[in-house]
Amino acid sequence: MAICSYVYSGDRVFSRQMMSFILKFRYHLYYSGGERAEHGVGFIVIGKQMKRVIRWKPINDRICVLRIKGKFFNYSLISIYVPTNEKPDDTKDAFYESLDKAYRDCPRKEVKIVIEDANAHVGREQFLYPIIGTQSLHSATNDNGLRLVTFAAARRMAINSTYFACKDIRKHTWRHAIGSTYSQIDHVLVDERHFIDVIDVRTFRGPNIDLGHYLVIAKIRARLSSVTSQRNNRTMRFNIQRFSAEGVATEYRQKLDERIDETNVTGNVQQHVGGCPRSCDYNGTRSDRYSSAAPTKRLIRLKVSQRVPNEKNASRNRMLVIGTRLNRERYGEARSAEKRTHCE
Structure with a gap:
């Protein structure tokens, strides 16, 4: 799952386990953001899919690349956050230059998928039908939309989010926090030679991510690798032959004894148990400090x-x-x- 226009101040890569009443799963967050925490992009990889990650490449606070191992083709997923339409042209040109370089750095035979908060209105102009289709929410293309279409045409990609017919309510990707303004500014681009693998792209309004954006889901027919372990993740072997050297075994024994002495609990056991704020007495009852039934702050x-x-x-x-x-x-x-x- 790609995340765009997301600000996060924690670790750039970390793994965590989430639990709910229905299921338990583990996810891995890959985040690319600047020091000022103004913009951010990234990916969330869930469960066993972490084993299929080949490479993670953060470029800047608006572009990052994640490579996934497939059975017949590998997949290069590019998550981007495009400057808004009101930004200066120099800022937009610099961004698309970085995006074009990130695309060229991906292996040529891999399937490239660009998932983006494009901040772009793509219209229904007839001369753009081979790239944008006929199912866009907007009737006219703005400046950011023309830049997006130009990039897609130069890289032989298709804007799949405007190809599939559905109700307009399923095309809204962004909504003003309080007003009633709707737009289709989040798009999915796929290489033309793999265009037939895209089954559907639409918006789901149910999940509340509290960012003004709706959740956009693209269904893609893909065959991922059935790898069960990472290729370069080898088990470290201990060099037992070093114990035959003079003094090594004695030094190892001394350090091991010191570690054991540090971990042993000495003195009165009741003092160690009583230091716990939620301690219990020896008869199994709770201490008087926490026996009150009144709710705490x-x-x-x-x-x-x-x-x-x-x-x-x-x-x-x-x-x-x-x-x-x-x-x-x-x-x-x-x-x-x-x-x-x-x-x-």
Whole structure:
């Protein structure tokens, strides 16, 4: 899964396990962002798909590349965040030069897929039909759209997000936080020779990512590799022959004894157990400090932090079903309340 226009201040690459009432899975985050945390792009790889990652290449805070191992072809996924239409032309030219270089650096025989927050309106001009199709939400192409179409034509790619027929509600990829303005600015580009492998591209409005963007899902017919382990991940072997050298075995024994002495618990065991804030007595009862049934401040804050996101999601669902001005204002108030909760 590609993420665009995302700001994150933690580790650039890390792995974590998530649990829910239904399933448990592990995901790996690859993030490319600048030091000022203004923009950011990246990928989230879930579960066993991490073993199929060949290479991760962060370029800047707007472009990154992730290579996936396939059965017949490898896949180069390029996640980009294009400058908005109001930015100067020099900024846009520099961005597309970096994007063109990142595309050329990918192996020639691999399948290239560009997943982007393009900030571009692609129209329905007839002379652009071979590249953009006929199912765009907008009727006219703006400046960012022309730059996107020019890049796709130069690299023999197709803008698949404007090829498939669906309701306009499935074409909206961005929505103003409170207003009723909708746009189709997130696109998916695939090489022309693999165009037939793309089954569908559409928007799903249900997931609430709280960024003004909807979730765009592209269904692509792909055969990934059935590799079960990484090629270069070999088990380290210990050099046992070094113990035959003079003094090595004695030094190893001394250091091992020192480590064992450091880990041993000495003194009164009750002092070590009593230092735990949630300690129990020897008869199995809780200590008097935590025996009160009154809720603590931490528990109250936890309940509030769980209630506020639920209220925000409920307000968003009402706004999507009945998009009145009152429902939009209530959703904006719920978002502000959640942000205040995180800042406390």
